[in-house]
Amino acid sequence: MQRLEIDAETLRINYWKSINRGLDRYLQDLKGIVLLIHNSAEIDDILSFLKRLRPKDELDILYISLVRSFYHIKLFFDERKLDKKRLHVLDCVSSMITDIDDKGIFRGEEDIEAIFRRPPSDFHRLEGLVSEGLESLKKSGVLADMVVVDSISQLINLTFPTESQLRDFYSFLNAIRNKLMGVMHDTFILLYDDKIGYVRHIPIVHADHIIRMEVIREKPSWRG
Amino acid sequence: MVRVMVVDDEEDLRNLVKMVMEKEGFEVESAENGKDFLEKVDDFRPDIVILDVMMPGLTTKEILEKLREKSLDPKIFLLTVVRFSEDEIKRLSEIGNIVEYITKPFDIPDLVARISKHAEA
Numbered sequence: 186m187q188r189l190e191i192d193a194e195t196l197r198i199n200y201w202k203s204i205n206r207g208l209d210r211y212l213q214d215l216k217g218i219v220l221l222i223h224n225s226a227e228i229d230d231i232l233s234f235l236k237r238l239r240p241k242d243e244l245d246i247l248y249i250s251l252v253r254s255f256y257h258i259k260l261f262f263d264e265r266k267l268d269k270k271r272l273h274v275l276d277c278v279s280s281m282i283t284d285i286d287d288k289g290i291f292r293g294e295e296d297i298e299a300i301f302r303r304p305p306s307d308f309h310r311l312e313g314l315v316s317e318g319l320e321s322l323k324k325s326g327v328l329a330d331m332v333v334v335d336s337i338s339q340l341i342n343l344t345f346p347t348e349s350q351l352r353d354f355y356s357f358l359n360a361i362r363n364k365l366m367g368v369m370h371d372t373f374i375l376l377y378d379d380k381i382g383y384v385r386h387i388p389i390v391h392a393d394h395i396i397r398m399e400v401i402r403e404k405p406s407w408r409g
Numbered sequence: 410m411v412r413v414m415v416v417d418d419e420e421d422l423r424n425l426v427k428m429v430m431e432k433e434g435f436e437v438e439s440a441e442n443g444k445d446f447l448e449k450v451d452d453f454r455p456d457i458v459i460l461d462v463m464m465p466g467l468t469t470k471e472i473l474e475k476l477r478e479k480s481l482d483p484k485i486f487l488l489t490v491v492r493f494s495e496d497e498i499k500r501l502s503e504i505g506n507i508v509e510y511i512t513k514p515f516d517i518p519d520l521v522a523r524i525s526k527h528a529e530a
Contacts, residue, residue, distance in 0.1 A: 228492070256494040278491050281468045282501050306465065339463075339490070380514055 199387060201397070212237050217393030218361060219374045222384055226400050228253055229261045231335065231376070234398065236267050238331075238372075243269045247318045247329040249311070251339040252378070254278045255299040262297050273327065274299040275318045308340055308357035315365060328369045336376040344382030351386060358391035411528040414455040415439045416446045416472075417488065418464045426459060429517050433525065443467030447475050455483045457524060462489035473505035484508045484527050488515070 204211055215238055223230075235246065246267075250258065255276040262272065276299050300321060305311040315332060322329050341350045361373050375392075377384070387395060413435045417423045423439045430437045438453045440446035442464045462469050469487070476483075485505050487498075490513045498510055508527055511520065 252490060253492040254494060254497055256497055257492045260494055278493070279497070281462055281491070282470050282493065282497060304463065 199389070209237060209240075213239055213241070215239065215394065216371045217373075218358060218366075218391065219372065219394045219396060220377060220388065220392040221374055221396050221398060222377045222379055223398040224400055225378055225380045226376075226398055227261075228258050229265055230398070230400050231333075232261060232265045232267065235270065235333070236265070240268065242330070244330045245271050245273065245322070245327050246331045246333060247273050247275060247315075247322060249275045249277065249314060249318060249332065249334045251277050251304060251334070252336050254282075255301070259297060271327075272297045273318070273322055273329065275314060276301045277304040277314070280304070305340070308353040311337075311340065312357055312360050315361070319365070319370065330369065331372040331374065332365075332370060333374045334376065336378045338376075338378040338381070342381055343377065343379070343384045343386045346386055355388065355391055358388060362391075410434070410436045411457065412436045412438070412453060412455045413457045413459065413524065414446065414450065414453060414483075415459045416441075416443070416464070417459070417461040418442055419461070425517065426520070429521060430524070433521055435524075435528070443469075443472040443475075446472065447479075450476065450481060451479065454481070457486065457527060458483045459486045459488060459520075459524070462487055463491060470501065470504065473501065477504060482506050486511060486520075486524065486527075488513060 221234070226234075238244075248258075255274045256279070258272075258274060274297065279301055280303050300318070302314060302317075305314055311334065315334070319329055319332070337354070341354050346354070366373065389395065413430050415423050415426045415430070415437060416439070417426075418441055420441070423441065427437045427439050438449060438455070440449055443466050446458075446460075447467075460469065460472065467475075473485075483506065485507045486509045487501075487507055488511050492512075498507070501507060509523055511523070
């Protein structure tokens with residue numbers, strides 16, 4: 186009997202370049218749509234990254250959190266201030282466990298505040314939340330320079346995405362570019378946590394920059 | 410036999426946990442969301458509930474409140490991909506008997522070991 190052999194077909198080749206030594210130079214002018222792929226970075230890792238972005242500029246950041254509550258973020262923020270940056274958190278997590286009015290707003294600190302909303306169930310709703318967050322800040326006299334979404338892995342699994350998920354994701358990226366990017370909002374950072382699986386579908390056409398952050402943690406083997 | 414209920418909208422995860430727990434000798438029932446859970450809980454009367462925090466429909470707080478209205482007090486393992494502050498979890502523990510807070514992805518044998526420990530207690 187003849188043996189049936191099926192060879193794997195190469196679909197795409199991705200090239201990666203490590204620029205660790207030049208990272209700060211690269212980050213000081215970062216603009217556009219940025220996909221930051223990470224392996225379960227915690228909030229202090231993300232705050233450290235944000236701190237390195239355009240360090241000379243005063244920036245207002247709309248931080249849409251789908252995976253960390255505002256009070257969790259705030260604990261770390263208090264220890265790790267962002268220098269010239271102010272963080273406006275749109276918390277889509279706390280409503281899952283606490284009685285937070287959907288219109289609720291937290292104020293009280295100079296450089297961190299929050300509004301609370303229910304989590305979006307798809308990219309279309311996420312787009313609405315981004316617009317709403319920007320509008321809400323505008324009403325209080327703040328023009329956001331940067332938007333961070335943490336994390337789109339809540340809405341798509343880039344290991345085995347369905348066709349409709351990919352379609353929604355790409356139209357979300359197009360909407361960001363066509364409707365929301367401009368002079369005031371010049372940087373969109375989309376975090377993606379790849380802890381569930383290897384990223385097979387990378388939106389290379391729709392993103393201006395793709396950065397991979399690898400967090401290596403280990404328990405110290407010796408304590409003095 | 411200790412009765413365990415797995416409540417998660419991810420079907421694969423729900424089935425996997427159910428299969429492993431049954432193999433370990435637990436009596437297991439599953440539910441795909443809070444509403445489904447509350448419909449089944451009166452009949453099944455679980456000793457332990459493995460509850461996903463982020464599901465469509467009812468919030469975790471609403472599920473725990475309704476469970477309390479039914480005068481049921483199973484041990485609850487919260488499964489979550491999200492991060493809360495300790496104070497927030499503490500406040501939630503005032504409504505339900507939360508014994509562990511486990512972040513996804515988790516190790517199945519580790520989950521079984523933790524549940525077995527609480528089942529014996």
